[in-house]
Amino acid sequence: MLFNNKEVAVAKGKVGVIMGSESDLDVIMECIKLLKLFGVNFEVDVTSAHRSPKKTHEYARKAAQRGFNLIIAAAGGSAHLAGVIAAETTLPVIAIPVPSGELRGVDALLSTVQMPKGVPVATMGIGKSGAANAALLAIQILSLSDAPLRKKLHGFKKELADRVSEVSGKTKKNLEKIIEKI
């Protein structure tokens, strides 16, 4: 089972994972867990488009020369982290809108997804599922030039499908029992 596989070889590419605040970590762990599971190299950092703009610009400018193949940027509030990074690099940027404050991530989603023409950001869904999908999208991009990683993705997909079959089999039996009693 891929989910329990501890012996994963290290993939070729490297991902930069950044978050706007340490308070985003709980959500970002869903991303980090999957990157680790697939054996992808990554580096984590905290930088904010609003609170540490200089560091954020510097990070974006140096990302390619530091060997990153793509950046995953997570932020909440009126999130601008992914957009600011995308403005300064040609690397693909994947955004995770983090739920925080009164609007619970809808603010972060909207401020990230509707980028101006010319500066794309691949925006995931809000929160933990978005964080997991950010990792998977990054892995899919890296797998274009990494056959062993692609093989792991096929295994992952098969596992997802097997689980649905298992659960749907049980649900079907339960439903049949309930219908019989009606």
Ligand code: RP5
């Ligand atoms: C954003 O503001 C961060 O990404 C975080 O999601 C949100 C709240 O940050 P803290 O006030 O918890 O540091 O910049």
